Amino acid sequence: xxxxxxxxxxxxxxxxxxxxxxxxxxxxxxxxxxxxxxxxxxxxxxxxxxxxxxxxxxxxxxxxxxxxxxxxxxxxxxxxxxxxxxxxxxxxxxxxxxxxxxxxxxxxxxxxxxxxxxxxxxxxxxxxxxxxxxxxxxxxxxxxxxxxxxxxxxxxxxxxxxxxxxxxxxxxxxxxxxxxxxxxxxxxxxxxxxxxxxxxxxxxxxxxxxxxxxxxxxxxxxxxxxxxxxxxxxxxxxxxxxxxxxxxxxx
Numbered sequence: 001x002x003x004x005x006x007x008x009x010x011x012x013x014x015x016x017x018x019x020x021x022x023x024x025x026x027x028x029x030x031x032x033x034x035x036x037x038x039x040x041x042x043x044x045x046x047x048x049x050x051x052x053x054x055x056x057x058x059x060x061x062x063x064x065x066x067x068x069x070x071x072x073x074x075x076x077x078x079x080x081x082x083x084x085x086x087x088x089x090x091x092x093x094x095x096x097x098x099x100x101x102x103x104x105x106x107x108x109x110x111x112x113x114x115x116x117x118x119x120x121x122x123x124x125x126x127x128x129x130x131x132x133x134x135x136x137x138x139x140x141x142x143x144x145x146x147x148x149x150x151x152x153x154x155x156x157x158x159x160x161x162x163x164x165x166x167x168x169x170x171x172x173x174x175x176x177x178x179x180x181x182x183x184x185x186x187x188x189x190x191x192x193x194x195x196x197x198x199x200x201x202x203x204x205x206x207x208x209x210x211x212x213x214x215x216x217x218x219x220x221x222x223x224x225x226x227x228x229x230x231x232x233x234x235x236x237x238x239x240x241x242x243x244x245x246x247x248x249x250x251x
Contacts (some may be wrong), residue, residue, distance in 0.1 A: 002033035011200040017053040023060035024053040035089040044110035052103035059112025075234040083230045097208040103192035110134045114143035114169035123192040124170040125185040131167040138241030142233045147225045
């Protein structure tokens with residue numbers, strides 16, 4: 001079971017991270033299923049994608065239990081099993097021809113924040129929170145979060161989030177340009193779908209080319225960043241800090 005719910009609303013594909021008991025933490029299988037769903041969306045006739053999470057969270061990050069088990073197999077296993085999949089998802093979202101909109105309906109932490117940040121647009125519920133919580137478990141933002149946050153927020157605010165791991169609320173996220181709109185809790189999916197329908201009414205080729213132009217500006221250097229992250233994160237995941245910081249999740 002991958003933990004991904006796939007639904008169609010006319011031209012809009014709605015993808016729901018569906019592991020509520022784990023606050024929608026990302027596993028390798030879930031990431032692979034999500035990448036496949038996004039990659040095949042245009043060919044299946046979808047003109048936009050909405051990504052959300054089953055309550056009570058958008059995504060609490062990577063599944064630390066699974067990450068710890070893979071890390072115990074060594075750096076090569078980390079690179080081949082985890083970061084190949086996670087980085088494939090990032091590249092798929094950035095290169096697919098259709099817009100991907102995050103409907104953030106609760107905490108977006110660590111990999112969950114990176115996932116929201118790499119989407120084209122972000123709609124947040126008033127109670128949503130955001131944190132680059134990687135530092136708290138002895139890791140760096142493993143899905144390119146440092147790059148996406150720097151491009152969206154600017155260097156000072158990105159550094160504040162990445163280096164401290166502090167949480168910010170939805171109002172602050174909107175003020176810092178991390179999200180496009182804040183809506184009442186429970187209205188995230190509806191609002192994001194409304195944005196998606198607005199986009200599906202536009203000329204599809206021009207929309208795809210416009211996304212490409214935005215991505216060229218936003219994602220310049222992304223491949224270099226992701227390549228570097230693979231080896232950096234592998235060393236951290238197999239090092240003592242991650243092991244010490246995540247021991248409580250295993251005990």
